[in-house]
Amino acid sequence: xxxxxxxxxxxxxPRPVLQRLAGWSVPLMGLLYVGRGRTCPLCGLRRRxxxxxxxxxARSDALCPRCLSLERHRLLxxxxxxxxxxxxxxxxxxxxLHIAPEVCLMRRLRQLYAxxxxxxxxxxxxxxLAEMHFDVQRIPLPDGSFDVVFCNHLLEHVAxxxxxxxxxxxxxxxxxxxxLLAPVDYSRGTTFEDDSVTDPxxxxxxxxxxxxxxxxxxxxxxxxxxAGFEAEEIDYAARLDASxxxxxxxxxxxxxxxxxxx
Numbered sequence: 001x002x003x004x005x006x007x008x009x010x011x012x013x014p015r016p017v018l019q020r021l022a023g024w025s026v027p028l029m030g031l032l033y034v035g036r037g038r039t040c041p042l043c044g045l046r047r048r049x050x051x052x053x054x055x056x057x058a059r060s061d062a063l064c065p066r067c068l069s070l071e072r073h074r075l076l077x078x079x080x081x082x083x084x085x086x087x088x089x090x091x092x093x094x095x096x097l098h099i100a101p102e103v104c105l106m107r108r109l110r111q112l113y114a115x116x117x118x119x120x121x122x123x124x125x126x127x128x129l130a131e132m133h134f135d136v137q138r139i140p141l142p143d144g145s146f147d148v149v150f151c152n153h154l155l156e157h158v159a160x161x162x163x164x165x166x167x168x169x170x171x172x173x174x175x176x177x178x179x180l181l182a183p184v185d186y187s188r189g190t191t192f193e194d195d196s197v198t199d200p201x202x203x204x205x206x207x208x209x210x211x212x213x214x215x216x217x218x219x220x221x222x223x224x225x226x227a228g229f230e231a232e233e234i235d236y237a238a239r240l241d242a243s244x245x246x247x248x249x250x251x252x253x254x255x256x257x258x259x260x261x262x
Contacts, residue, residue, distance in 0.1 A: 038249050042077050042104045052158055061249045069104035071253035072152065077108065078248065079236045079256055087112060093119045094147035097171065099136055100124050100154045121146075125215040135175035146171055147199045149178035156182055156212045159195075165227035172261040180224060180257050183208055188217030221257060229259040 035048030044068040053062035053070060062070055069077075080086045086094075093116045098109065101122040106129065106170070113120035124130035134140050136151070137160055149168055154159040165180075172178065185192075193214035197203055200210040207215045217222070224231035234256040237245055245251065 039247055040064040041074050041248055042069045051173050059252055067104035073102055073104050074248050075237055075250050075253040095119050096148045097146040098122045099151040137163045141171050143170050144173040147176045150179035156214055169228050177260045180259055181254050182216050184216045184220050190217045190219050202209055224259055232258045
């Protein structure tokens with residue numbers, strides 16, 4: 001029942017409305033899962049398991065009912081705090097542009113940047129959560145203006161992802177880096193896109209979501225490299241032991257795609 005409800009809401013309620021409602025409605029649903037067994041590394045919430053989530057086939061154990069993190073957000077946060085100096089209190093905060101900011105990550109990043117809030121900038125085309133609003137294919141910011149960029153699960157939505165990648169490269173300083181996650185179908189050798197498909201239900205069937213423009217294949221990292229980045233594909237969940245993957249609900253977490261501008 002919960003899986004069907006969440007799937008219907010995701011496919012029929014406009015995204016801006018979802019973003020406004022989720023802050024109080026999802027925690028209420030989370031009360032059905034009170035207990036221990038899962039812990040969210042972003043907000044510390046403990047539950048028997050996480051909520052289901054998904055546009056086509058709802059994944060069990062996916063959505064944290066407090067901070068709204070999904071598997072990929074929890075995995076990314078673990079990687080950031082364990083494998084980088086990002087959360088090091090002694091480090092100078094890099095200038096960070098966070099495009100399509102996820103609530104769960106945005107809250108923690110704002111805490112990290114409390115001593116230098118101007119160095120953390122959020123942006124989106126229409127989200128009310130973001131400070132700036134622009135099309136990622138035409139970013140109104142100077143060349144080399146940021147040290148780090150986070151842009152997750154957005155490139156599959158834009159008409160011209162190569163133009164967007166070019167803009168992300170332009171606004172990064174030389175030596176700057178970023179995380180560009182995307183849904184990848186590892187059974188496909190190459191990315192599939194077909195703009196002639198306009199029916200929302202058919203787009204959901206083909207691309208995994210009604211507003212996706214493409215389904216990336218194993219060539220995703222090569223597409224990042226063709227935009228002029230160095231790109232590393234990291235299966236970070238595989239580096240964790242089974243007990244941690246279970247505790248943090250990382251069963252279907254994405255691989256991480258970390259880019260650097262030479």
